[in-house]
Amino acid sequence: MADADVAVVGAGIVGCAVARRFALEGARVVLIERGADILSGASKANSAILHTGFDAPPDSLELACMREGRGEYLAIRDRFNLPLLETGAIVTAWTEAQEGQLDAIAAKAATNGVPVERLGKADLRRLEPGLGEAARAGLRVAGEDVIDPWSPALAYVLQAMTHGARVLRGEEVRAGHFDGALWHLTTSRRVLRARTVINCAGLYGDRLEQILLGHGSFEIRPRKGQFVVFDKAAAALLRHIILPVPTARTKGVVICRTAFGNVLVGPTAEEQEDRDHPATDAATLRALLAEAARMVPALAQVPVTATYAGLRPATEESAYRIRHEPLRNWITLGGIRSTGLTAALGLAAHAFRLYSGDGPAHDPVADPVWPRMPMLAEDGARDWQRPGYEEIVCHCEMVTRREIEAALASALPPGNLGGLRRRTRAAMGRCQGFNCLGRIAALTAGRLDPPLACGTGGEAGRGGDG
Known part of the structure; x- marks a missing residue:
């Protein structure tokens, strides 16, 4: 018996979009991330531009995925409460x-x-x-x-989780083999069995191929x-x-x-x-x-x-590095660089088409649930503008205690300070946490790894994640 139909390795923007697409299509999904939180790798430091593809190579897969991804983002963003x-x-x-x-x-x-x-x-x-x-x-x-460079990924994952996807953070895929029917993946914590593996490992995409397939089709x-x-x-x-x-x-x-x-x-x-x-x-x-x-x-x-x-995750070529091995139930979405935020939903749809072939593979979700993201954009309706927020914790970015507590109590709470910052913008303003990290440490006691009381910790990233 498989633990999942699909194991998605890597919870960057592409992996999060893939997990969502497959969960909505009715697959049992497990999303595996080696970092303490989603967007722990390349995706956390993007430039937040939704591209048109005007300068992409004509007739390329990159352009097709950008078009499809941009179109889907514009169609669904209001349901997720995502800004533009x-x-x-x-x-x-x-x-x-x-x-x-x-x-x-x-x-x-x-x-x-x-x-x-x-x-x-x-x-x-x-x-x-x-x-x-x-x-x-x-x-x-x-x-x-x-x-918003981060909230879309969180929205995609939360929708996937609402429809049965599991998210494993702090787990690295270290070994595995395909027995002709199932992949047996050994992580740093367990062994998982999945029918299909989708490689969205970003900066480690080539190494994941080397570990599980025996050789890499590209070089990061x-x-x-x-x-x-x-x-x-x-x-x-x-x-x-x-x-x-x-x-x-x-x-x-x-x-x-x-x-x-x-x-x-x-x-x-x-x-x-x-x-x-x-x-x-x-x-x-x-x-x-x-x-x-x-x-x-x-x-x-x-x-x-x-x-x-x-x-x-640049490679020796400028094109996306897509590898599909149907006999081994494997798909790689690699070499996704500057256009990943725009193309993610398109890449997810492309991966599902490769996976399903000529016919339906599962029973798709008939009436999806649409989690609403907290509004972080400056021109949107912010939480501090509604009564009952208790206190302003981060005055530079006007982040409320209610927002921080909601993030900590969510279905996918932040795993570290970087994750909390990306969910709330706390400690990302003019003082970079100088005035609010003490209060944040008290509110997050026992909830982040490493705990803020022992140093800000976290990974490096946009605006300084730690």
Whole structure:
């Protein structure tokens, strides 16, 4: 007997979306995560942009999954109470050479079915008066918008759990074999039997293939991105997402508002071997600040709220690395980099089509339950605006005691400080927890690992997770 129809390994944004899709399709799902909480790896440090796919390779699986994922997100976000900051984007050319590339980018966007508007220097000044004088021309892309980077994954998992999925955190898959009918997976805590394995292990996706299949079909080459977060006062300086003209290797440094009222600058693109410990460095952060001030000069006068670094699971190729072995009941969704937040729901649907083949595999849920997420966006209806919240615990982000207690009492409570921050935004504002961590330690006593009374702990991540 199988413990599950499907074992999803890795609870990043893609793994969470896959768990949801398969649970809604009627499969018995177990989601296995080596970290203390969901989004413990690459997904916790994303740039929170919902992409259109205007610059994706035409006719690629990446573009197809972005289209499908974006469409589904827009269709379901209100049911989950997920925000959308409609900003649009401007691909901005700062040099003559970059300006010469705009026609090719516009042609690709047209091929991909995404309309763009060519902008001259005067148009840029009208739409973004705060841009630096060196801005020469641009392309305006409607639909490139900003969302909450973490709440979607939590919504997907909670809906999956409502329909029977199990979530195992703090468990690493260390060995396993396929006996012709079932996978026998040995984790750090137990042995699980599943009919199918879906590899969503992100930065460890290649190693999971090596462990369970005997060889990897791709090689993860971790790519670090460093970010700077400006104070909320910076939001008044910007209307659109400011995108660079991309290179063959990276989409480049972006400036955009966040759903939480700040302005974000990043990421860099730095290769490193370590898959677990992205670190910021002073020289790179200074360069990011200088780049931000060059593009939007008034940012030079705005204080920095936080800096952070994350890792993307880049590989030796730029395309998604999908591996389907039906004879061994195996699917890999690998090499999902900058577009994972947008494409996650599309990738989940693609994985289910691979899994089910020509016919239905299970009886889908007829009337799904839609968990409502707490509203964390600055322009949404926040908890502190309703009576009965008892106290404001984090004054920088206006996080209430009621929000923290609700997170701790939820079906999937935070496993560490990083998880609590991503669920509530507590300790992620101007003081970075200086004024509220003592109170948070008291409220979370015995609930987080490591406990805050012994140090803030947690993993590194967006805004500093520990």
